[in-house]
Every structure is written in structure tokens, then in C-alpha cells.
Amino acid sequence: MPKPPERPGVGATTAGMPFLADDPDLPRPCDRELAHDDAAVELARLDENFVRGCKKCALHAQRNKTVFGIGHPRPTIVFVGEGPGADEDAQGIPFVGRAGQLLTRMIAAMTLTREQVYICNIVKCRPPGNRTPTEDESSTCSPYLYRQLAILRPRVIVALGRPATQTLLATKAPIGRLRGQFHDFPPPALAHYGLPAAALMPTFHPAYLLRSPGEKAKAWEDLQQVMRYLDIPIPSR
Numbered sequence: 001m002p003k004p005p006e007r008p009g010v011g012a013t014t015a016g017m018p019f020l021a022d023d024p025d026l027p028r029p030c031d032r033e034l035a036h037d038d039a040a041v042e043l044a045r046l047d048e049n050f051v052r053g054c055k056k057c058a059l060h061a062q063r064n065k066t067v068f069g070i071g072h073p074r075p076t077i078v079f080v081g082e083g084p085g086a087d088e089d090a091q092g093i094p095f096v097g098r099a100g101q102l103l104t105r106m107i108a109a110m111t112l113t114r115e116q117v118y119i120c121n122i123v124k125c126r127p128p129g130n131r132t133p134t135e136d137e138s139s140t141c142s143p144y145l146y147r148q149l150a151i152l153r154p155r156v157i158v159a160l161g162r163p164a165t166q167t168l169l170a171t172k173a174p175i176g177r178l179r180g181q182f183h184d185f186p187p188p189a190l191a192h193y194g195l196p197a198a199a200l201m202p203t204f205h206p207a208y209l210l211r212s213p214g215e216k217a218k219a220w221e222d223l224q225q226v227m228r229y230l231d232i233p234i235p236s237r
């Protein structure tokens with residue numbers, strides 16, 4: 001079988017997985033540690049120069065605002081969701097609707113604030129009717145996310161729900177098999193991006209937890225694992 005190219009462009013396949021292809025129009029991902037202010041500048045550059053005007057997939061046609069991400073530019077933890085909903089599309093800020101309010105409470109339960117972590121999504125534009133982004137939309141948008149992660153350099157990535165987990169781990173394995181344990185990020189299939197290493201914890205998406213509150217205890221177990229990994233004391237309840 002022919003070897004896949006080391007740094008495939010859009011449309012190229014990586015071991016039969018086209019969603020892993022990089023976007024040759026973007027600068028190379030950041031390859032060094034940046035201090036707080038420099039990281040903030042690089043994030044703003046990526047947002048203003050590339051994401052805000054992006055028309056690479058059909059999602060741009062119906063958006064009000066792109067939703068780049070928000071929080072600490074050099075956080076210990078990054079939370080990655082699926083894509084903006086109606087409230088996020090109106091405000092340009094991730095996780096501000098009902099699911100966002102639950103995420104804020106989950107972060108508070110970890111004794112942290114939204115300002116101490118970073119929050120973003122796989123896709124930066126709202127999928128109509130809040131449907132799950134297609135594989136094509138995720139593959140077109142995820143090179144932005146990988147550049148964000150290369151600037152942010154978190155120790156832990158919390159992947160919220162199936163689409164975020166499967167995209168970040170480059171796998172189609174079901175979330176039920178992946179959640180609740182740490183995985184190495186980046187997976188070998190994303191090695192061509194040269195991203196810094198992090199421990200990735202998949203957990204349930206807060207929108208799912210709103211529909212299935214009986215699963216909240218499992219999500220809390222996952223977050224406690226992250227706290228233990230980072231030596232964050234777990235408050236007694």
C-alpha cells in the first residue's frame with residue numbers, strides 16, 4: 001500500500017481517513033510555548049485573520065457569528081464541544097445557552113472558573129437546527145481547532161460528547177467505550193500536525209446530561225479523574 005503523504009493537504013486521504021487532512025491555506029501550527037500575552041495575540045490573529053471570514057464549508061451561509069473560543073490563553077484544561085447552538089451563534093461565545101450554563105456549573109464543581117480554562121468547539125459555525133456537524137464540516141473546521149490547541153498547550157483536554165471525542169481521537173469507536181478514561185492526545189493519525197501532547201478525557205456532553213440527568217454522576221467521576229491528575233483538591237460534598 002502506498003505511504004500517505006507526511007503533511008496531506010485538503011482532500012488528501014490519511015490512511016483512508018480524509019477528515020485528518022490539514023488545510024494548506026493556514027499557517028503551520030505554533031511549535032513553541034508562548035507566554036500568556038503572546039498566546040492571546042496568536043489566538044486573536046487566528047480568529048480575526050482566518051476564522052471570522054471563513055467560507056470553507058456550507059455552515060457559513062446561515063451563521064450570524066463565528067464562535068472561536070473563550071477563556072485563558074494558556075490554560076491547564078481545554079473543554080471542546082461539538083458546535084455552537086442558537087445562543088452561541090447570536091453572541092459569538094461558546095457554551096452560553098442551557099448546556100453552557102450546565103458546563104459552567106461542571107467547571108465550578110471542579111473549583112475552577114470559565115476564565116481559568118478555555119472553551120471551544122470542533123466547528124466554529126452553528127449547524128442548522130443544532131444538528132451534529134457532518135464529517136465533512138468537522139474535517140474542514142478542525143485544522144482551526146488544532147492550531148488553537150498548539151497555542152493553548154493544555155495539560156488536559158476534556159472532550160464533551162461523541163463528535164468532539166471521535167474527532168480529537170480520530171476514531172469511530174463509540175463514546176461509551178471511550179469515556180471515563182484518559183487517552184493520549186494527539187493520536188498517531190494526527191501526528192502530522194506536530195501538536196503538543198495532552199491527556200484527553202472524554203465525557204458526556206452537557207446537552208446530553210440535561211436530557212439524561214441520571215448520567216451526571218458518571219460525568220462527575222470523569223471530572224474528578226481530571227482533578228486528581230492535575231492535583232486539584234476534590235471538595236467533600
Ligand code: URA
Binds near residue numbers: 081093
Ligand atoms: N453545544 C456545544 O457543543 N457547543 C456550544 O458552544 C454550545 C452548545
